[in-house]
Amino acid sequence: MKTGVLLVNLGTPSAPTAKAVKTFLSQFLHDRRVVDVPRALWCPLLHGIILPFRSPRVARLYQSIWWEEGSPLMVISRRQQAALAEALNEAGIDMPVALGMSYGEPSLATAWQELKSAGVDRVVLLPLYPQYSVSTTASVFDGWARLMKKERLVPAFRFIHDYHDHSGYIQALAESVRRHWEQHGRGELLLLSYHGIPRRYEDEGDPYGQQCHRTSELLAAELGLERHQWRTTFQSRFGREEWLQPYTDDTMKALPGEGIKRLDVICPAFSADCLETLEEIAEQNRELFMASGGEAYHYIPALNDQPAHIRMMMDLVCRELV
Numbered sequence: 001m002k003t004g005v006l007l008v009n010l011g012t013p014s015a016p017t018a019k020a021v022k023t024f025l026s027q028f029l030h031d032r033r034v035v036d037v038p039r040a041l042w043c044p045l046l047h048g049i050i051l052p053f054r055s056p057r058v059a060r061l062y063q064s065i066w067w068e069e070g071s072p073l074m075v076i077s078r079r080q081q082a083a084l085a086e087a088l089n090e091a092g093i094d095m096p097v098a099l100g101m102s103y104g105e106p107s108l109a110t111a112w113q114e115l116k117s118a119g120v121d122r123v124v125l126l127p128l129y130p131q132y133s134v135s136t137t138a139s140v141f142d143g144w145a146r147l148m149k150k151e152r153l154v155p156a157f158r159f160i161h162d163y164h165d166h167s168g169y170i171q172a173l174a175e176s177v178r179r180h181w182e183q184h185g186r187g188e189l190l191l192l193s194y195h196g197i198p199r200r201y202e203d204e205g206d207p208y209g210q211q212c213h214r215t216s217e218l219l220a221a222e223l224g225l226e227r228h229q230w231r232t233t234f235q236s237r238f239g240r241e242e243w244l245q246p247y248t249d250d251t252m253k254a255l256p257g258e259g260i261k262r263l264d265v266i267c268p269a270f271s272a273d274c275l276e277t278l279e280e281i282a283e284q285n286r287e288l289f290m291a292s293g294g295e296a297y298h299y300i301p302a303l304n305d306q307p308a309h310i311r312m313m314m315d316l317v318c319r320e321l322v
């Protein structure tokens with residue numbers, strides 16, 4: 001059998017324009033794993049208010065972080081794909097690596113066609129979400145299952161569920177923080193900000209929040225931090241419902257009043273930098289912290305295509321070869 005790797009991430013608009021953002025948001029926000037409100041209530045709100053008003057506003061945000069080669073999330077994902085393929089090749093492992101996105105292009109279908117053309121009949125699916133969530137990981141599984149419905153011969157496959165406590169992941173994060181401290185000095189607090197989910201999803205069994213807290217504990221232990229030197233928060237709230245707490249933005253406003261003026265922020269749930277880290281954390285939240293009396297604010301980049309991150313991906317994938 002020939003095994004191939006399918007790296008999956010969320011996806012991103014094809015251009016920083018209102019039209020492209022609307023297309024992307026429409027596909028994303030129609031996914032019942034992401035928004036589970038009954039369609040009769042959700043669709044009028046989505047089509048009447050959210051898509052027309054949010055798309056131009058969010059397009060301006062994408063413009064502020066867009067790179068010459070494209071959306072940071074896409075550019076970094078392609079680099080990860082190339083780096084993993086090279087690492088496998090150097091190790092003498094013949095395993096094609098494809099990239100598929102849950103929303104937009106390259107789709108899972110495009111990625112699967114690439115693997116099929118390379119003669120792959122066994123697939124290791126690696127959703128690049130360290131912490132399992134119904135809104136991300138389960139949605140990758142749905143996308144794969146939908147695709148497989150069209151196949152007569154379903155390939156053998158393995159699905160990497162999560163890696164929130166994988167030692168290579170924790171060490172890669174720790175290495176990144178230490179390197180940052182060596183280059184920029186050390187803040188009084190390390191804030192670990194994770195993408196949020198509605199609190200209700202957790203109440204209904206999503207282990208995401210618990211896995212985020214476990215990642216934080218393991219990283220803090222690896223760095224030898226005392227309990228008052230790190231904190232976990234949740235960002236990127238959407239809609240009126242309660243999401244996982246404490247909220248990142250409220251924490252930013254409160255920290256200087258608690259005497260914390262120098263802050264380091266890392267976003268462990270994002271395997272690649274994107275709008276939610278480069279704009280929301282590195283820009284918007286910096287402004288909140290500084291306007292509330294903060295003096296120094298450093299965003300520590302996502303693991304992206306750092307060698308330690310690629311080594312971790314290789315380990316995750318190679319474990320599935322047995």
Ligand SMILES: C=CC1=C(C)c2cc3[nH]c(cc4nc(cc5[nH]c(cc1n2)c(C)c5CCC(=O)O)C(CCC(=O)O)=C4C)c(C)c3C=C
Nearest residue numbers: 010011012013058073133135136195197238269274275276
């Ligand atoms: C509608 C509710 C949302 C849930 C639940 C959600 C969960 C979730 N998302 C990520 C990672 C990413 N989110 C990104 C963008 C993004 N997320 C939402 C909403 C929810 N996310 C929206 C509406 C958007 C689009 C931007 C916006 O309109 O604000 C991205 C991609 C960013 C990019 O650069 O293109 C990522 C990655 C996780 C990990 C997660 C739950 C665990």
Ligand SMILES: [Fe+2]
Nearest residue numbers: 030043046047
């Ligand atoms: Fe709709």
Ligand SMILES: [Fe+2]
Nearest residue numbers: 010195236276
């Ligand atoms: Fe999101």
